[in-house]
Amino acid sequence: MIQFKNVNKTYPGGFQALKGINFSLEAGEMAFLTGHSGAGKSTLLKLITLMEKPTSGQVIIDNNELSKIRYSQIPFVRRNIGMIFQNHNLLMDRTVFDNVALPLVIEGLSSRQIRKRVEAALDKVGLATKVKCLPYMLSGGEQQRVGIARAIVNKPPIILADEPTGNLDPKLSLDIIQLFEDFNAVGVCVLIATHDLGLIARMKYRTLTLKQGQMITDGLAHAEAV
Numbered sequence: 001m002i003q004f005k006n007v008n009k010t011y012p013g014g015f016q017a018l019k020g021i022n023f024s025l026e027a028g029e030m031a032f033l034t035g036h037s038g039a040g041k042s043t044l045l046k047l048i049t050l051m052e053k054p055t056s057g058q059v060i061i062d063n064n065e066l067s068k069i070r071y072s073q074i075p076f077v078r079r080n081i082g083m084i085f086q087n088h089n090l091l092m093d094r095t096v097f098d099n100v101a102l103p104l105v106i107e108g109l110s111s112r113q114i115r116k117r118v119e120a121a122l123d124k125v126g127l128a129t130k131v132k133c134l135p136y137m138l139s140g141g142e143q144q145r146v147g148i149a150r151a152i153v154n155k156p157p158i159i160l161a162d163e164p165t166g167n168l169d170p171k172l173s174l175d176i177i178q179l180f181e182d183f184n185a186v187g188v189c190v191l192i193a194t195h196d197l198g199l200i201a202r203m204k205y206r207t208l209t210l211k212q213g214q215m216i217t218d219g220l221a222h223a224e225a226v
């Protein structure tokens with residue numbers, strides 16, 4: 001589902017953020033991506049979402065080699081990826097409903113379909129009663145779940161999360177990870193970038209570790225500091 005073949009990324013200015021990255025994640029697999037601040041985690045996620053291009057090597061998503069994707073096709077590739085951010089990236093002047101509906105409005109679905117899908121997504125994340133709230137009326141954990149509902153509302157086969165538990169206490173972090181496990185259980189490929197080694201150690205999932213742009217481990221979780 002996600003495959004990196006000898007991927008290098010050098011930013012303009014000459015900083016090499018990723019060096020010779022090779023890995024693949026199958027459909028239905030769930031893994032953590034970890035490493036020190038500046039190790040290249042966000043860069044790796046940006047290559048998957050076509051927000052950045054590799055300097056060399058291949059990024060292949062669902063059998064599409066991304067360097068061969070035309071500009072006009074980018075939205076179609078992105079539609080297959082639900083992206084979750086630490087700071088939620090919610091529209092603060094729009095209701096929970098409107099925030100979650102956004103990807104479907106962009107896709108051009110009818111209002112009836114949108115209502116059905118948004119209600120199902122909010123139900124899944126336990127926020128069915130908050131549809132009319134504005135984001136500021138919600139706790140940090142609830143705002144994060146709105147971000148998750150928005151990411152999964154069009155049922156993407158891939159979920160990428162960048163520090164999804166960064167501002168949450170351990171109990172809420174676990175709740176969020178359990179939500180990802182639920183999506184994973186129905187076949188969604190999930191990749192979670194996090195600094196939270198305690199969380200990783202508790203979960204026993206495959207863990208990809210970056211250090212200064214290189215993948216230094218790829219295997220079952222271990223709680224070593226990197």
Ligand SMILES: Nc1ncnc2c1ncn2[C@@H]1O[C@H](COP(=O)(O)OP(=O)(O)OP(=O)(O)O)[C@@H](O)[C@H]1O
Binds near residue numbers: 012016036038040041
């Ligand atoms: N647009 C850019 N231009 C130049 N350098 C960049 C750019 N984006 C990131 N970098 C550099 O690339 C390196 C990797 O950054 P990246 O954001 O991928 O790290 P990270 O592992 O996600 O870090 P953090 O955990 O702090 O978010 C950093 O040294 C960063 O300064």
